[in-house]
Amino acid sequence: MTKHRRNKIPEGLFKANIESLSHEGRGIAHIEGKTVFIENALPDEQVEFKYVSKRAKFDQGVAENIITVNKERIIPECQYFGYCGGCSLQHMKSGAQLAHKQSVLLEQFIHLGNVKPETVLPPLEGPSFAYRHKARLAVKHVIKKEKVLVGFREKRSSYVADIRECKVLHPDVGLKFIALQLLIESLSIYNQIPQIEAAVSDNGTALVLRHLADFTDEDIVKLNIFEDEHQLKLYLQPGGYETVERLNKSDIDELFYKLDDYDITIYFKPVDFTQVNVEVNKKMLSLAIELLEPNKDEIILDLFCGVGNFTLPLARMAKSVIGIEGNKGLVKQAKKNAIKNGIDNVEFFVADLAVLDKSNKFIKGRFDKILLDPARAGAKEVIESFNTKNVKRIVYVSCNPATLARDAGILVNEKGFKLTKAGVIDMFPHTTHVESIAVFDRE
DSSP states (O other): OOOOOOOOOOOSOEEEEOOEEOTTSOEEEEETTEEEEEETOOTTOEEEEEEEEEOSSEEEEEEEEEEEOOTTBOOOSSTTBTTBSSOSOTTBOHHHHHHHHHHHHHHHIIIIIOOOOSEEOOOBOOOSSSOBOEEEEEEEEETTTTEEEEEOBBTTSSSBOOOSOOSSBOHHHHTOHHHHHHHHHTSTTTTSOOEEEEEEETTEEEEEEEOSSOOOHHHHHHHHHHHHHHTOEEEEESSSGGGOEESSTTOOOOEEEEEGGGTEEEEEOTTSOOOSBHHHHHHHHHHHHHHHOOOTTOEEEEESOTTTTTHHHHHTTSSEEEEEESOHHHHHHHHHHHHHTTOOSEEEEEOOTTSOOTTSHHHHSOOSEEEEOOOTTOSHHHHHHSOOTTOOEEEEEESOHHHHHHHHHHHHHTSSEEEEEEEEEOSSTTSSOOEEEEEEEEO
16 A cells, blocks of 8 residues: 655745635635635735645645735734734735625625625724733743744744744733743743743733743742733643632732723633733623613623623623623632622523533523623534524624524524624734624514
8 A cells, every 4th residue: 555645845936816815814826727825915916926735625835926916915014924823914904804804704604604694884993903912822942942932833833933022912911022031941940831821901911821840949039020020910820720820929919901881890810711802892892782782671691701791781781681601710700790890680600501401590591682702613502402582682792703604594594583783893903813793683
């Protein structure tokens, strides 16, 4: 039996005419009838590219020279664009990025859900740089380079990119890469720290150091000095998320962000899920409430509620709100947030929304409206299981247009709803990540 051989990658540069853009933001061309996905290429451009892989059904390449330039092309602001895998659309104007994301959303609705929104909402925008308040950074001691690297992965690689800064991260994190490298290099377990999780809040920036071996007393002194010098809150994580603890145990202040429009403060732990883009989150929250139109006579169900980001503001305007979340830690935090904000017309329950127990109180309950904010897997199971005949409206916030489109097909074609409005939310500028919101009304 002969072994399968990978197709040999041609050397040199080749010309291609770019016809369109893939969902992943790569230019699409056809050469001798075969599809080629080309990074750093935009529609209507002619480029010279090099191949990076050849497969049975398609090839992949990277544009090296742009012969005919699309009017939407700009010079990327980040010097590491094309090398670091964190961003993939910095060569496009913001408006073009949003237009692409909107076209992806509408295409998925048609192809995967067989539905079409009656109204397309204008894109919800925010800051383009220094917007990211949550991130997980890779850490690696590279023997050949004789140094520690901190950052994101290289494009098309598992290696950590050798970068000095990140312009999309909040400056408390994005401008600290070199300082973090030097700190870790000075520690006894410099090769036992695989990642740093960052969380920026209104009252400070937290960095969670995952470590696979114990720090020495000398290490702890160095960490404390670093924390003081850079005005950061350091946390240590020797195991799972339940092991995360503050380096400075005398500092018991919780991280928080304020939702001033609703007189609410959301407290959270550095490893809790919160939206990465604080300014867009506030706009998204206001839009979701505006679209849901809660009133004091209505009972609202908030599924995948997290720490109460939507639940608590909704409770200010509704008769009562039930929040459901699969993560016990997030539910515990949501309950604390309700108490701290003096909100008593809300209840929170733990339930795995992918494996539903039909004896659960919220499944048997009667609700007027529902807000959904699931993870990338979507909400298929809960939509199929839940009795929605009394529900007048559903607002669905999504981080994956494919699963939103699939679920929209169920709601419209099986559950008696119509898709009245939908639009994109620019939660992750310069990436192909598509955040969106959709409104479903009872027929």
